Amino acid sequence: MAERIIHNVQNMLEGIRSSRFEHTGEIVVIGLGRFGSALAHELMRLGHPVLGIDRNPTRVDEMKGELTHVAQADTTSERALRSLGVHEALTVAVCIGSGIEASVLTTALLVELEIQNIWAKAITADHGRILSKVGAHHVVFPEAEMGERVAHLVTGRLEEFVRLNASDEVDEVLDPNDEFVISQMIVPSRCAGKTLGEARIRAEFKVTVVCIKPEGGKFTYAESDTVLGENDHIVVAGHPDDVEQFANSD
Numbered sequence: 001m002a003e004r005i006i007h008n009v010q011n012m013l014e015g016i017r018s019s020r021f022e023h024t025g026e027i028v029v030i031g032l033g034r035f036g037s038a039l040a041h042e043l044m045r046l047g048h049p050v051l052g053i054d055r056n057p058t059r060v061d062e063m064k065g066e067l068t069h070v071a072q073a074d075t076t077s078e079r080a081l082r083s084l085g086v087h088e089a090l091t092v093a094v095c096i097g098s099g100i101e102a103s104v105l106t107t108a109l110l111v112e113l114e115i116q117n118i119w120a121k122a123i124t125a126d127h128g129r130i131l132s133k134v135g136a137h138h139v140v141f142p143e144a145e146m147g148e149r150v151a152h153l154v155t156g157r158l159e160e161f162v163r164l165n166a167s168d169e170v171d172e173v174l175d176p177n178d179e180f181v182i183s184q185m186i187v188p189s190r191c192a193g194k195t196l197g198e199a200r201i202r203a204e205f206k207v208t209v210v211c212i213k214p215e216g217g218k219f220t221y222a223e224s225d226t227v228l229g230e231n232d233h234i235v236v237a238g239h240p241d242d243v244e245q246f247a248n249s250d
Contacts, residue, residue: 026051026068028092030075030106032059035121035142036095040067053084055102076105078112087113094120094136100127104134111135152183157247159233160184163240182210182237189250192230196222205246207238 029040032054040052040063049068053075054060060072073080075096081087092115096103100123107120111134120136122128128139145163152161164180191199202208212222213233222234236243 025049025088025090028053028086028089029095030054030092031095031097031103031121032056032063032070033095033097035097036093037063039093039095044068051084051086051089053086076102076109078109081109081113086110087115089115091115091117092119094118094131096121098123100124100130103127104130107131107136108134152244158183158185158243160235161243179240180237181240181243182235183243183247184233184235185247187228187230187232187234188246188248189230191228194228195224196226196228197224199228201236201246205238205249206242207236207246210235210237 026049027043028051029036029043030053032040032052036052036054037059040050043050044067051069051071052060052063052067053071053073054063055072055074057072060070063070071084073084075081075086086092092110094103094107094110096106103120103123104127107118110118117138118136119138119140120131122131122139122141123143125141125144128141131139148163149161152158160183162182164182191201196209209222211219211234212226212228213219215229215231219233219235228234236246238246
């Protein structure tokens with residue numbers, strides 16, 4: 001469970017860091033459940049001041065001293081948000097766990113307050129569509145994304161699987177050929193003992209080897225004359241079906 005939460009938090013953080021929006025000042029995290037508290041802690045570790053808000057007093061007490069500021073409040077109230085200075089924040093993450101109504105109402109209020117960068121956690125596809133329609137700039141689906149990731153890992157061929165989002169549209173159904181993923185795996189046996197150039201991975205499987213971790217070593221750049229050992233780990237990039245085909249090419 002902890003590993004799953006950390007992975008989802010990292011996905012959101014990567015999105016925040018890679019967006020064109022320039023973040024300054026305090027970041028507000030609304031909802032201090034498992035996901036929200038993990039996000040808040042990681043933001044603090046990265047050097048961002050964080051205001052954490054939850055309507056549950058127990059959760060607020062647990063986070064005291066761990067975040068820059070914590071407060072108990074009903075975030076569906078505009079007065080409560082203004083009293084905490086949320087209207088002055090540039091970035092707000094809505095991480096309300098189980099209350100879809102509270103999540104949507106809070107997000108709608110943040111839009112009315114003209115928050116420039118709103119991230120919202122969705123529980124279901126319908127929830128995500130509503131969040132997008134009321135004005136959330138970024139919607140994430142931690143549970144769905146983790147389920148998809150695990151589906152690619154359970155066979156044991158892939159050690160990591162990260163999908164690069166091709167679109168921010170919640171309603172858009174993407175053709176797998178338009179999607180791109182980065183995945184970590186053990187070198188397939190058919191390539192072991194060959195140089196990267198000799199293996200012709202790009203030509204035969206349409207995937208690119210990004211880097212390699214030799215057995216007992218550290219990740220480094222992969223060159224055409226790099227020899228692929230049978231116990232080496234490689235990171236490849238490509239379309240999902242191509243990556244899966246390559247991973248199962250033994």
